[in-house]
Amino acid sequence: MVERGIVSTTGLIAHGRGEAFDYLLGERTTPEAEAAEAAAAALLSLAERPVITINGNAAALAAKELGELAKVCGAPLEINLFHRTDRRMELVCDHVEDETGLKVLGRNQDSTLEGIASDRARCTSEGLLSADVVLIPLEDGDRAEAMAKAGKKVISIDLNPLSRTSQAAEVAVVDELTRAVPNITAWARRFKDRPEEARGVLSAFQNRENLDSLLRRICRGLEELPPK
Ligand code: PTJ
Numbered sequence: 001m002v003e004r005g006i007v008s009t010t011g012l013i014a015h016g017r018g019e020a021f022d023y024l025l026g027e028r029t030t031p032e033a034e035a036a037e038a039a040a041a042a043l044l045s046l047a048e049r050p051v052i053t054i055n056g057n058a059a060a061l062a063a064k065e066l067g068e069l070a071k072v073c074g075a076p077l078e079i080n081l082f083h084r085t086d087r088r089m090e091l092v093c094d095h096v097e098d099e100t101g102l103k104v105l106g107r108n109q110d111s112t113l114e115g116i117a118s119d120r121a122r123c124t125s126e127g128l129l130s131a132d133v134v135l136i137p138l139e140d141g142d143r144a145e146a147m148a149k150a151g152k153k154v155i156s157i158d159l160n161p162l163s164r165t166s167q168a169a170e171v172a173v174v175d176e177l178t179r180a181v182p183n184i185t186a187w188a189r190r191f192k193d194r195p196e197e198a199r200g201v202l203s204a205f206q207n208r209e210n211l212d213s214l215l216r217r218i219c220r221g222l223e224e225l226p227p228k
Pocket of ligand 1: 021057
């Protein structure tokens with residue numbers, strides 16, 4: 001995917017960061033991640049204008065799965081690139097459209113997110129700018145904070161519980177993307193005609209406590225390593 005130009009070279013470094021945290025978390029969906037995935041699905045199901053953003057890494061790892069989630073939630077997919085070039089934009093849009101059969105937003109970025117300099121602020125008025133809930137897999141911290149500041153309810157998928165993205169999110173899913181997305185989709189299917197249940201799940205979910213519990217889980221895991 002790097003050779004094809006879909007993933008940026010920096011994307012490989014981001015991927016490595018994710019893998020390191022995945023080892024620390026036992027390479028599985030923890031109970032905390034499961035709770036966050038249910039809350040994420042609840043938030044998406046109850047949203048009026050949900051949007052799912054996709055960058056190069058997310059497109060390479062889980063375009064199909066994100067397309068399934070988009071169909072279940074009625075959320076458009078919007079391509080937003082950190083390392084933006086016109087060529088990469090076309091490549092990622094084409095790849096996601098081929099994989100999902102959906103028409104994506106992003107080719108016509110007619111708006112900007114406030115509080116961010118440069119190309120990274122670009123977005124569409126039809127999608128991201130008017131969204132009430134945004135799912136942001138593997139997003140950079142500046143953009144996550146800008147979306148939260150703009151009043152959007154942010155759902156992150158990021159294996160690093162300490163990242164500014166996870167910290168800015170209303171629901172921080174700390175799990176590997178390809179495990180997280182199908183699980184969120186399964187919950188979203190369940191909530192489709194159960195809005196009361198979705199509201200209950202959402203009001204019981206405590207993001208801060210969930211993140212604290214994940215950090216304790218990582219520390220416990222390290223302390224319990226067998227002595228050499
Ligand atoms: O395609 P572009 O140009 O939009 O660039 C995308 C990247 C990912 C390079 C860009 O957004 C970036 O630099 O992101 P960051 O700030 O490195 O954040 C990515 C986060 O995703 C990091 O905290 C990683 O730990 C996490 N991550 C990496 N791989 C996975 C992951 N989280 C879940 N699943 C993964 N597979």
